[in-house]
Amino acid sequence: MTNNLETSVSWLERLVESPADADWQPLVRIYLPLISNWCVRAGVLNTDIDDIAQDVLIVVIRRVDEFQRGHVGAFRGWLRMILANHLKNYFRAQTRRNSLLPLDDVADSNSELSRIFDREHDMHLALRAMSIVKPDFQESTWLAFLGQVVEGRSAHEVAEELQLSLNAVIKAKSRVLRRIRNELRHLI
Amino acid sequence: MSEHVDDEQLARFLLGQLDEVVQLTIENHLEVCPQCSARSAAHSPTDPLIEMLSATFEYSIPLDADPDGIDSTKTQIAWENESDLDITQSRLSRMSDRIDVASRAFCDAELSKLEPPKDLENHSRYKILRPLGRGGMGTVWLAQHLLMNRYVALKVVRPEFLANVGAIERFRREVQAAAMIQHPNVVTAYDAEQIGDTHFLVVEFVEGETLEQRVASGPLPVPIACAAIRDAAVGLGFAHQSGVIHRDVKPSNLIQAKNGSVKILDFGLVAIPSIGSSITGVNMVIGTPDYVSPEQAESPHLADERSDFYSLGCTLYHLVVGRPPFPNRSVLKKIDAHRQEMPLFPSEIPIGLQRIVTKMMAKQPDQRYQSARQIVDAIDAFSADMILPTDPSKAKRFSNHLTRRYATLGGFGIAAAALLAWRFGPSRLQATVNSPTKSPSNSPTVPPLKPTPKPERDSLAGTKRNSRFYQLRQPTAMGDGATEDFRIVGDDLIIDALSSNMQVWLNYQFFASKHFSIHAGIKFQDAGDDPLIKFALLADNAPEINVQFAILREGNFVVVKEAFRGEQKNLASYQLRQDLRHKTITTSIGIKENRVEVSIDDLTVISIDNIDVLKRYPAIAVQMSRVELLNPIAEQWD
Helix, strand or coil: CHHHHHHHHHHHHHHHHCCCHHHHHHHHHHHHHHHHHHHHHHCCCHHHHHHHHHHHHHHHHHCHHHHHCCCCCCHHHHHHHHHHHHHHHHHHHCCCCCCCCCHHHHHCCCCHHHHHHHHHHHHHHHHHHHHHHHHHCCHHHHHHHHHHHHCCCCHHHHHHHHCCCHHHHHHHHHHHHHHHHHHHHHHC | CCCCCCHHHHHHHHHCCCCHHHHHHHHHHHHHCHHHHHHHHHCCCCCHHHHHHHHHHHHCCCCCCCCCHHHHCCCCCCCCCCCHHHHHHHHHHHHHHHHHHHHHHHHHHHHHHCCCCHHHCCCCCEEEEEEEEECCCEEEEEEEECCCCEEEEEEEECHHHHCCHHHHHHHHHHHHHHHCCCCCCECCEEEEEEECCEEEEEEECCCEEEHHHHHCCCCCCHHHHHHHHHHHHHHHHHHHHCCCCCCCCCHHHEEEECCCCEEECCCCCCCCCCCCCCCCHHHHCCCCCCCCCHHHHHCHHHCCHHHHHHHHHHHHHHHHHCCCCCCCCCHHHHHHHHHHCCCCCCCCCCHHHHHHHHHHCCCCHHHCCCCHHHHHHHHHHHHCCCCCCCCCCHHHHHHHHHCCCCCECCCCCECCCCCCCCCCCCCCCCEECCCCCCCCCCCCCCCCCCCCCCCCCCCCCCCCEEECCCCCCCCCCCCCCECCCEEEECCEEEEEEEECCEEEEEEECCCCCCCCCEEEEEEEECCCCCCEEEEEEEECCCCCCEEEEEEEEECCEEEEEEEECCEEEEEEEEEECHHHCCCCCCEEEEEECCEEEEEECCEEEEEEECCCCCCCCCCCCCCCCEEEECCCCEEECC
């Protein structure tokens, strides 16, 4: 998890220093759907989801230095906590509605629910990053990357299957990973 | 670096953690140092990012399925025309596509919380019900026309598209032109309004999927794609006669209604994004880079009706191949490709269709079809290579047969095929491995009768190469038969496909198509000395089209039989060569890519082309367009 922690912090640091509009976009693009999804699952009214999601994102920005100081858990865990708190507040204020999700579980890192959240978060990030960087590569490069990293096959196997040289395949993996890492550096 | 890469650097290289300079240095070193190259191939360091990425693997395989589908069945077949490279690339490409789809799906979750524009909240005529989707132009809402009590789609145009007065004027003019087009194959534009700052269009609500959504799970069977494009051509032709050019024909602008017919969306609305505005580069080109004609890319003013035909050709390509003609490159390179490159076709696309698409995609407008009518005629002529059943009156008798088991085909105890329940409407194929699924049964709707051209049936006896392609007329009746081979559960046909020890359950759901669609269930079993391969040729829209092929051994002959409408017929029989007569013939069947191959004793006996294998799932929608007998192991005897 060390890697994620490093990248999260540097991006957020940058955001805190110069909160130009442009820096918000990646955060919104990536996290808004995730947060909204979870609001829907919790049973938040459609009309309120926007507000809650934005509130969560704002808190993330504002309290990023708390996170830097070694708040327990990775960025996503921290995000999850903030979301859980917001949801709790929301439902407390609602007289006739209860959360459809056990919110304590959302906050508890050891719960099954938060594991689901974390997993979804990771999946979402990985998928988004891959979609974003894919057009920048040639098809053969991309496929060589997929074969090694997503399918988990050896460089030799992939080189033989795709009829590329071993070096080409190794280079492909390295370059695509590098690009994805860069992308997530800005996005997380 | 003249010395070898140290372990830590190597690990960082393989993880993609190096900065640019060091990256290049190491890449260059690897080119000349086989030891370091070998070392890097041997290591696979991992970190949380890599774990995340490799976990996306689950999005790249079909749900509940063996990732390679039946491909991984042990087969004894040599794939003559398919290189391993093609297969691997296809597999990985499809994985890549599925990952794209999964990624988009996450973003679609935003739809659940969209708010309709405040300006429209209290509209006197329309009541907004729910969001339908988001297009390039803006959000589309399902609304109810309060007075006329029908559904409409409200397309709210994003404000930046109407940034200047000129754009608004253009918008108005185009919409007025589009509103003049009333045709079953065009989504009708009813009205355009402005309330406050909100501009919106009122168009016909069509319930169904766009062709883009349909083709997302794999290429469409040829007849379905042809029928769709034929519909689109008819609609285009009508619009052209009214003087309107579409300018942005593409799969997401073609929607398939519940009754199977295809309608064109967004006529005359393409002029809305103002050229040269600050909208992204893609929008600066009228048309969509994957489908835009060379002349239109150069200048929108050069576009005419034939530009629409070019885009339609690219669309047809996409439907049958499963991807646009020039994928995976930047916008500019795509436009270059339209100008200079020829589209390439996988071998399973029929030549006749390749010719049609190529002509539609001719670089020079003068070389293309000059009218929509010509395109319709060309597609009809291509489809007329089919053989049609002639006697609808036999339908009833046959459907009675089909609900019972019957022992047929030379008394070899082949269980009968069942009538299939079908559902009218585009649907996905699903598969389950080793466990049957339960689906809710839907009541089938009876489709209206469709006109079909040229019912002609060729004689098949004595021909070495047989072509079958059915075009159908009558609505299907419901069947609820169950046999050993097929079972109907709700709308699904479950077929046991047995090969050696493997049991795979295939679920079928059916496509609707204006004319026809053909699905085959495949049943194969290794039955010792009497190998039996059976295919059922089944179709929507006509219950009587339920054909079974069997390849079996009768004494010293290998016979290909057909059971159709209660009648059996030998299609071909091959006398076994002397030296094979005492052999135990083993039969195996393999399904790969778009082909099903049957081999007897290691020789490919039958290769079935144009099989649309939906790669997401092991379930197979097979369109039998040609059954070819290759490499007969026996002499033809007929």
